[in-house]
Amino acid sequence: MFAGVLLTILLPVLFAALTSSHWGSMSPHERADRHPLDIALAGVNVSQLAIAVLGVLVITGEYSTGMIRASFTAVPKRLPVLWAKTAVFAVVAFLLMLPPVLIAFFASQAILSRHHILQISFSHSGVARSVIGGAVYLMLVGIFALGIGAIVRNTAGAIATFAGIFFVIPPLMNILPSNWNHAVSKYLPSEAGRQLFSLTHDANSLSLGAGARLFVGYCALTIAVAAFLLVRRDT
């Protein structure tokens, strides 16, 4: 987890430094392709795995140790256990990830400003929203993973499932004919969620509102399935 936080900060710093040092040798086209927010939020891609593992462990840790029996004996209605875990985890995840994304943004901007390139103001329209959206995205990823953990009940299985949905399925979409790919990809959880920390939304992606709603919907659905199974299944 610590590594996740660290990478969230270090990766943008590294990218900012690299971009700065290579700026002179970059073609105008390549320069136009660089966006300061992409650099600032590069770490989100890494830390989403860390936060997902944490989310999975919140539940599967109880199953692997047998603590779940003690928990369900103390709270036989079971659902409060899930709600409490989700709520506590959501708050912790957000508070944990907000400082790194903020630091990453200002640190990468500071490095870029020395070369007077790719400057963007935090007060610029949508920038604050995107940076904080990065932390919100990470929190939601964690909740999604927590739901998967509660459904699968096994650490390795849950992490594999999460990785499958977030890291394996999206690149597979590129094999599809591109019009299919464009039609389907934007509805994947990772793509829908990405809109939370993207400044621009093109034709092949959902709008901020739609993407956010869909991703929250995915999370809600996962937690709902988890809740249903939690009450029904033997422990």
Place this chain on the structure above:
Amino acid sequence: MAEGLTKYYGEQRAVDDLSFTVQPGLVTGFLGPNGSGKSTTMRLILELDAPTAGDVTLNGKHYRDHTAPLHEVGALLEARSVHTGRSAYNHLLALAHTHGIGRRRVDELIDLVGLHDVARKRAGKFSLGMGQRLGIAAALLGDPSTIMLDEPVNGLDPEGILWVRHLLRGLAAEGRTVFVSSHLMSEMSLTADHLIVIGRGRKIADMSTEEFIRQASGGLVLVRTPQAAELRKALLSGPDVTVTAAGPGLFEVRGLTAVQIGEAAAANQLVLHELTPQQASLEEAFMTLTRDDVEFKAADLESEEAVCERGPPRLSRSRGSRIPAGLRSCGWLAPNGRSCAHCVRRFGRCSRAFC
């Protein structure tokens, strides 16, 4: 408490139409061989698993419907239920928080179960015995009116076993309902007032411990007299009485109580040197019950005498082994599933061929 409780795990039948009530103020022993459904029954009571059929209630309500379940029932399950990374103290504190129980109670229990020195250590590093102590502490946390413990003495040292025994008796004396499972019959005979015995998920016996031992030992009385022939004559006048010679001047009498034998001897002016009602150990009584009543049916009763006379083709223990003091037989099993104890009870001797 439980009515027609049945649980299948897939095709596997774990508990079969089990009905029983556990009384407050008594220690009720829940006995059965491994895999007989004891732990499953306890999981069903706590609604960790849902029964396939039947119903189980605690103090008139389903466990799930109690607003503060830890105040109603304290349970220790066989499998460890502790987050391994948490200290004993924090484990209890976390459970306490779910019911608004204070730190003082947690400290109290840590001291009660003797974990004071290791309370801040990770529970995952605990030995089996320490884990059991922590589990017992968790069970007592809410000061519950019902205490349910699954194999509480597993992994405890002799001092710990004694401690659990006193603890359980003390809790029952306070008027609480104490329900303890075990496969250690001897331990239960010292702790339990009442026994519920199950085998293969079915109830075999539900009676007081004394009654259980008395029934299983079949009312055997050992009599030593110098006037063997006269006594034999005097006793055999009654119906259903069997007298078996067990040595010079020594008989085993079945069908009469020690009182009746003593009075018969007095009436006939016969001298008795010994008159001892024989109690089968709970271990034997249990083996007889579970073996005879569950696994074997009346069909193979006929060949049984032959087996006991001849001895089984192969023995699991060498011949002539000494019979432990206080036991009527050596307790080893014949390959046909009959216990030596069974033959002793049925035919009045521990056949040398058998043991």
